[in-house]
Amino acid sequence: MKIIAILFCTFSLVFSSVAAAMPIKIFYVSQDRSSNGDMFYVYQVECSDGRQPTISSWEDDKKWCLGTSNSQCESTRLKAASAVCKQA
Numbered sequence: 572m573k574i575i576a577i578l579f580c581t582f583s584l585v586f587s588s589v590a591a592a593m594p595i596k597i598f599y600v601s602q603d604r605s606s607n608g609d610m611f612y613v614y615q616v617e618c619s620d621g622r623q624p625t626i627s628s629w630e631d632d633k634k635w636c637l638g639t640s641n642s643q644c645e646s647t648r649l650k651a652a653s654a655v656c657k658q659a
Contacts, residue, residue: 592620594652600625603639613639614648618656626651 596617604610612628626648628634629641635651636644637658645651 592618592622592656594649594656595619597626597648597652605641609641611639611641614652616652616655620656622656624655624658626655 594616598615598617600613600615602610602612609629614626614628615623616626617623625638627636627639627641628648629636629644632648633646634641634644635646635648636642637651637655643654645654
């Protein structure tokens with residue numbers, strides 16, 4: 572029985588270190604304007620690995636982008652938050 576418990580703990584540790592980080596919370600931080608004058612909103616994402624990267628909302632929440640530029644974007648806030656947490 573001890574061997575099974577040890578194997579399970581080892582597998583759990585290995586799996587948790589290999590699994591990609593996931594978003595836990597998303598917080599509104601601020602609003603800003605781009606150099607073109609476009610309004611966007613900045614959010615901080617709390618990832619399961621402890622990192623706190625940012626995402627931004629553009630075009631009345633139609634585009635959710637990684638960081639504060641509108642170059643790498645997703646269609647929803649959750650997709651953007653998941654993508655930014657998966658980045659190394």
